[in-house]
Amino acid sequence: MRSLAIVDVDSTLVHNAEPLFKELRKYSPDLLPPSQWTHWDYLVEHIPKDIFLSAVTSVQMRIGEEPPLPGAYDLLEWLYERYTVVIASDRAPECYDSLTNWLYKYHLLHDQVHVSPNKTVLFPEAAIVVDDSPRMLVAARQMGVPIAVGIRYPWNKNLGLTLVKDLFWLHDALITWEKTHGNSLEDDCKGFRGI
Secondary structure: OOOEEEEOOEOOOEOOHHHHHHHHHOOOOOOOOHHHOOOOOHHHHHOOHHHHHHHHHHHHHOHHHOOEOOOHHHHHHHHHOOOEEEEEEOOOHHHHHHHHHHHHHOOOOOOEEEEOOOHHHHHHHEEEEEOOOHHHHHHHHHOOOOEEEEEOOOOOOOOOOEEEOOHHHHHHHHHHHHHHHOOOOOOOOOOOOOO
């Protein structure tokens, strides 16, 4: 069985920070823009949990309105040729269809879709985790996932995580890593670094 490549959706394959910001500004006009969300819990510290969760679900249901981030297709294609690609997202069950429809609309290659509040159950079988959440990246590292990497955002930088500029950079870095270290990313990825 091939190892898993676990790929997050929100702020990893698609920009959702701006749509979420617009949705939450209806309830909190003084909310800072995403460029100033300096830590992961910023939103839940400023918005009541029920309003926050409702806004997140609303934005996630409308994923079809947003195109994938540049480089998403190429990265997923590369991963798909080497791993079992699991698109994993912390979403309400009612968001499953809108997510799968979006993936198919943009021809984003994958093997499975995992929608649940606990992606970490997948990590023991993973060779790579791509996520913007500091909690997920730290958990992946602690669980021995060889590569745990995310796109750099204000809420995850300066935490000692492996972060990259964008999906193009990640794709290129993985190709370079494979060329210099062999076909398996699972053997020894301690030297894999972001920028």
